[in-house]
Amino acid sequence: MQTAPPQNNYLAGHAAGEGIETVYADDSLLVFNKPAGLLSVPGRGEDKQDCLSRRVQQHHPDALVVHRLDMATSGLMLMARGAEMQRALSRLFENREVHKRYVAVVDGLMHENQPAPQNPGEWALIDLPIAVDWPRRPLRIIDREHGKPSQTRWRSVGSGNAANSTRVELEPVTGRSHQLRVHLQALGHPILGDQLYAPAEVQARAPRLLLHAAMLAFSHPEKGRAMRFACEPGF
Template sequence: TVFPTATVVHRLDMATSGLMLMALNKPAHRHISKQFELRETSKIYQAIVYGLVEGETGDVNLPLICDWPNRPKQMVDYERGKKALTHWRVIERYSQSTRVELKPVTGRSHQLRVHMLSLNHPIIGDRLYAHKDALKMAPRLNLHAAALSFRHPLTEQALEFKTPIPF
């Protein structure tokens, strides 16, 4: 192992590609974790969703909770769900799909996937939430963690990392 002390600071859904942040020591892990907890970080995703999204920008503000009989699926639940907020913006429209930029304010499990589904635009290739037509449009989930911003744990310098979109 190259970095035996490295620990994962945040997580991505297993099928999601893109940036993942790791800390090299416990003080750095605590500092960066606190930034995530206080929503001082910025995460930007790109996805290709089924269908043509109406409008150019919007928000999805729907509370989420685990759908226990169907786990690991999540679902919208107004009474017991935890607050979940996603900002979205259309990047490009294709013949049967739309490329969107997604900015989650909160970080719930499957948040982006369930929020896009709630707009009747499941992410293509999503084996958990997409219907048959959206599933067959891509061999993998078209959700990618494209950019991540946070403050360096020692210097407090603003850092931003980006990675190319593979779809």
């Protein structure tokens, strides 16, 4: 699968709104690099109206949300141009035809403390069901009795910048809310800077959540071409 070639209206490196880098644009879809700390869509309350979707719609009024990233997560986010394309892209997500990869830095030496493949570069699987933690909504928990099936592939790609940390690549097989954060916490390796799932001392080890959506790959619904976008994390 090759990285999508530039189009006539390719806007790499330009801003779709304040602080938003446009990675790709054509008549059907848009790809952006969302900064950490920005909502994907509006939240409840006047103080939560600033978000990626509204900033983008100031420049692309037909842009519609297809998927979301947590506010604290940075990286690649795909939007559709028009309702028909939104339905087509949503079907790709529902059918698990969108390949996503994240990069994170976690607390501890994950490659030493967790069962992992013997051969470098191979993936291990986290298979732990996730449920809403109703008394503490919107948090999630591992619930083996009532949780929904949830799988994440992971592999170590070296030491993190901080001492006693590991840089990992993550591929969600399912798409539960907070899945990556909850799975890593459950293994005893919360993500550095995670204000929701890490203990205070791990939160304090980074100025932000060290989780980044680094790659998206899928088949263009209209053009039939394999599309692949990559965006390195800033940590």
